[in-house]
Amino acid sequence: MKLTDSIFYIGVNDKDISLFEGQYPVEKGMAYNSYVITDEKIAVMDTVEASFTHEWLDNLGNVLGAKKPDYLIVQHMEPDHSANIRSFMDTYPDAKIVGNAKTFTMISQFYGESYEDRRIVVANGDTLSLGEHILTFVFAPMVHWPEVMMTYDCKDKVLFSADGFGKFGTIDAEEPWEDESARYYFGIVGKYGAQVQAVLKKAAGLPIEKILPLHGPMLMGNLGHYIDLYDKWSSYTPEKEGVVIAYTSIYGGTKAAVLTLAEKLKAKGAPEVILHDLAREDVSYAVSDAFRYNKLVLATTTYNGTIFPFMNRFIDALTERGFQNRTIGLIENGTWASVAAKKMTDKLSLCKNLTFCENTVTLKSVLSADSSKSLEALSDELTAEYAKKEPNDMTALFKIGYGLYVVTCNDGKKDNGLIVNTVSQLTSQPNRVSVTINKANYSHHIIKSTKKMNVCTLSTEAPFEIFKNFGFRSGRNCDKFQNIYTKRSTNGLCYLTKCINSYMSLEVEQYVDLGTHGMFICSISEAKVVSNEETMTYSYYHANIKPKPQTENKKGYVCKICGYVYEGEELPEDFICPICKHGAEDYEKISN
Secondary structure, three states: OEOOOOEEEOOEEEOOOOEEOOOEEOOOOEEEOOEEEOOOOOEEEOOOOHHHHHHHHHHHHHHHOOOOOOEEEOOOOOHHHHOOHHHHHHHOOOOEEEEOHHHHHHHHHHHOOOOOOOEEEOOOOOEEEOOOOEEEEEEOOOOOOOOOEEEEEOOOOEEEOOOOOOOOEOOOOOOOHHHHHHHHHHHHHHHHHHHHHHHHHHHOOOOOOEEEOOOOOOEOOOHHHHHHHHHHHHOOOOOEEEEEEEEOOOOOHHHHHHHHHHHHHHHOOOOOEEEEEOOOOOHHHHHHHHHHEEEEEEEEEEEOOEEOHHHHHHHHHHHHOOOEEEEEEEEEEOOOOOOHHHHHHHHHOOOEEEEEOOOOEEEEOEOOHHHHHHHHHHHHHHOHHHHHOOOOOHHHHHHOOOEOEEEEEEOOOOEEEEEEOOEEEEEEOOEEEEEEEEOOOHHHHHHHHHOEEEEEEEEOOOOHHHHHHHHOOOOOOOOOOOOOOEEEOOOOOEEEOOOEEEEEEEEEEEEEEOOOEEEEEEEEEEEEEOOOOOEOEHHHHHHHHOOOOOOOOOOEEEEOOOOOEEEOOOOOOOOEOOOOOOEHHHEEEOOO
16 A cells, blocks of 8 residues: 555555454454655665564555565554564565664564664664655654654655554454554553653654554544644543443442433533443443543442442453542442442552542442432533533524525634535434535545534625535635634634524534535534524525526536536436536536
């Protein structure tokens, strides 16, 4: 795989592995990444897991042809990346191996080789010239082994990030990066937040355009999004608002209380409520969510004078990884002599900056009148700040018609927007909205990457200039918000302050590939009605706003959106309007 004119991917996908590092389920396999930089000198970045020796050497040979590599750069010594050092050095006897002092100590320990006459020992900040490519070595100790270093290539502005920014799954796994990357980070790297913060500070001064990790997909766009998540994760700052409920239940009494609490939290405005049955799923999923969200409820039984084993294991996993800066609620169950709440509190005393809810729920086997009151009080406490916020005005949904909308987004550098006519309410419990966008539009790419957008419902006040501005040109090549009055909603995106009657902030929950278009199925994080002006319907736009197309004495098809005329007997099915970028479905035959 060619990544730049002179950097190639030669890694492998392991689709047979079921447990990574002997403990993390990886339903979609694992990628072991390796790269080649071709220049006057040729450098190979790391090797792969032992089972893929010949596939990896074949990949390398296919890139090099008759050429030979000059260097093997070892950034990380875990065997899934270093297992083929000996095979490489035997295959290419003239090559040298590049690493730091700790790297070579571990090479000797793992593989019984010192490579005294073929080694180049580098220090933090040292450089290696390949010709046009100048590599700078950035030490990243304890991210997550002591010998780890990253490598920056100033020519192509690439950061080879070792295990940083890695992810469970093969490079072609179709799933959100954030979920499996978070589980990877908190499971493997989470303890070392301070060390990750130090590396992020070093990287902040580098102009980075691509991040190439040793696991998971290569990151080549919207890097601000990924770096921001790593900054939050490594500073133990909650990524999202919501309540995670981690529980164990033997005979169903604790589970019934948990389900009741979850419904109360949703009804009282909790943005998200996530349940984890610790006995029936791998603990890594619950650990990841506990770090990502700002509130955690622990619910378990007293068992052998302490707490149920799966809860015990879960809390240990949190404390081992430096869990902190969260609000904690407790539910304990015990038919007699219940001590679970005290035991959980004692174990969590190892964590920093935890705020415990005043209301602890104690069950005597099942919910009673008294424990139901405690559960109500706990739900009030966990949702107190949501009750203070101005409630979303869901009558904004009533403004949706077969109308026209400005959808706004941001690519990390600037705001963007486009005109759409495909916004629909899907469900009311919970409220979900679909937005369908042509894949040819830059906004489609941005929203698919960032998973958020604002939808502004245009009113009949909107002039044709609004449609020209947002509908007839690409935001990749221009600033669509120049001279446009806007404000920002809570999600940080723009919304128009004129010519609209409502807006909604949407978070993408699901993506449906429709061939030429993509459908984004979204939840609503914010909704406001801003005026009582009528919605700009599709028919109103055609009757009163859009200039009449010049079709006299012409044969062919006219775009219903912008009026562009395609002259010809047949309109190709895959035709895209050169003006507004809409497809053939938005054209009609000219009848003179």
